Amino acid sequence: PEKTAKRRAKHLNVHEAGKSDCGVKSNLKSIPGVMTIRGCAYAGSKGVVWGPIKDMIHISHGPVGCGQYSWGSRRNYYVGTTGIDTFVTLQFTSDFQEKDIVFGGDKKLVKIIDEIQELFPLNNGITIQSECPIGLIGDDIEAVSRAKSKEYGGKTIVPVRCEGFRGVSQSLGHHIANDAVRDWVFDKIRPEEKPKFESTPYDVAIIGDYNIGGDAWSSRILLEEMGLRVIAQWSGDGSLAELEATPKAKLNVLHCYRSMNYISRHMEEKFGIP
Numbered sequence: 001p002e003k004t005a006k007r008r009a010k011h012l013n014v015h016e017a018g019k020s021d022c023g024v025k026s027n028l029k030s031i032p033g034v035m036t037i038r039g040c041a042y043a044g045s046k047g048v049v050w051g052p053i054k055d056m057i058h059i060s061h062g063p064v065g066c067g068q069y070s071w072g073s074r075r076n077y078y079v080g081t082t083g084i085d086t087f088v089t090l091q092f093t094s095d096f097q098e099k100d101i102v103f104g105g106d107k108k109l110v111k112i113i114d115e116i117q118e119l120f121p122l123n124n125g126i127t128i129q130s131e132c133p134i135g136l137i138g139d140d141i142e143a144v145s146r147a148k149s150k151e152y153g154g155k156t157i158v159p160v161r162c163e164g165f166r167g168v169s170q171s172l173g174h175h176i177a178n179d180a181v182r183d184w185v186f187d188k189i190r191p192e193e194k195p196k197f198e199s200t201p202y203d204v205a206i207i208g209d210y211n212i213g214g215d216a217w218s219s220r221i222l223l224e225e226m227g228l229r230v231i232a233q234w235s236g237d238g239s240l241a242e243l244e245a246t247p248k249a250k251l252n253v254l255h256c257y258r259s260m261n262y263i264s265r266h267m268e269e270k271f272g273i274p
Contacts, residue, residue, distance in 0.1 A: 010023075010025035039170040039173075040165070040166075040167060040168060040170065041163060041165075041166040041170070041173035041176060042066055042070070042129060042130070042132075042162045042164045042173060043070060043164070043170045043173060044167070044170030044171060044172065044173020044174045044175075044176075044177065044259070045129055045162035045173040045176055045177035046058060046060060046066075046067075046070050046129040046160075046162065047070045047170070048173070048174060048210060048259055049173070049177035049178065049181075049259060050127050050129065050158075050160065050177055050180075050235065052074075052076035052078065052088060052211065052238060053127075053235045053239065053240065053243070054080055054085070054086040054087065054237065055080070055085055055124040055125070055241075056087070056124060056125040056126060056127060056156075056239075057090075057092055057116055057120060057123045057126050058087075058092065058127045059092045059093065059112060059126065059127065059128050059129060060092065060093040060094070060129050061093075061094045061096075061105065061109060061128050061129060061130050061134055061139075061141065062093075062096050062105075062130065062133050063096045064093050064095045066131045067092070067093035067131075068091065071091040074210065075212050075213045076088060076210050076211055076212065077211050077213065077236070077237065078211065079237060083120060085122065087123060092112070094109060096108075096131075096133055100133075101133055101137060104137060104139055105133075105134065105137075105139050106140060106141075106143075106144055109128065109139070109141065109144050110147075110148065113126060113148045113157070117152060124239070124240045124241070125155065125157065125158070125240045126148075126155070126157045126158070127157075127158040127159075127160055128144075128145060128157070128158065128159045129162055130160060130162055130163050131164060132163050134163055135161065135163035135166070136163075136165075141161075142159045144159070145157040145159040145184075156185065156188070156240060157184075158180050158184040159180070159184070160176060160177060160180045161180075162177065170259075171258065171259075174258065174259040174260070175262050178260065178263040179262065181263055182263060185240070185244060186244075186247060186266075186270075189244055189247075197245055197248050199248050200229055202227060202228045202229050202250070203229050203231045203248060203249050203250050204228045204229070204249055204250065204251045204252070204253055205230070205232040205233075205242075205246045205249040205251075205252050206219055206220065206230060206232070206233045206234065207234045207246075207252045207254045207255065207263070207264055208234060208255040208256030208257065208258075208261075208264075209233060209234065209236055209255040209256065210235060210256075211233070211236025211237045212236070215236075216237060219253075219255070220233065231245050231246070231248065231249055232246045234260060234263075247267060247270075247273070249267075250273070251273065251274055252264050252267060252268075252273050252274070
């Protein structure tokens with residue numbers, strides 16, 4: 001189309017002798033709704049921060065395309081059996097249709113959570129990764145999460161307001177996902193209901209490593225050979241129990257500053273973890 005061609009014309013040009021550059025424009029903000037390599041707030045939350053947590057089920061709440069696009073594109077390696085204690089390679093979506101935009105998707109979300117509990121009862125938690133239409137029509141995913149969590153005995157169900165249009169790069173999605181961990185995991189930990197955690201002076205957490213191709217495993221081996229005990233990996237090959245244990249760490253080792261500095265700052269301020 002003419003409009004798109006005009007925009008794309010800036011991506012490729014011929015360098016002419018004597019000119020300082022060839023006039024190519026890069027690093028442009030991506031447009032919500034257009035599939036680009038950069039991603040959006042949803043990509044930063046679902047694709048980066050929450051997606052690799054292996055024992056939770058992550059619902060792409062909205063039309064099927066975003067979930068399909070984010071599924072299986074990153075090599076977040078993990079150990080486990082699919083459908084039993086790991087769900088990373090499965091794609092869960094509410095598959096929004098036009099009628100859901102008109103009448104709202106809350107009832108559909110309730111039905112999906114019930115189906116997940118029936119089909120995959122061994123999951124340890126659920127996240128709701130909201131796509132653009134959810135914010136546009138104002139679905140109350142928080143109310144659904146609270147109601148379903150109560151119904152299933154205090155199960156961890158996390159609503160994540162990561163609609164793509166909130167940020168035209170992944171970065172804001174990282175921040176939103178970090179805040180969801182703070183509000184819906186850390187703030188809801190009830191020590192009396194969790195298994196007793198035996199702390200040691202050498203407990204550390206690896207924060208901001210997504211185990212792309214297994215790199216977090218290499219880091220973990222080095223830290224453990226130094227005599228440290230890695231109590232959590234965020235979030236490659238990670239689990240909900242590891243998220244919950246992290247406030248007990250003596251040190252957070254931060255790999256990807258861009259995606260996890262927010263939650264690390266919070267832990268430093270609230271729990272005194274450097």
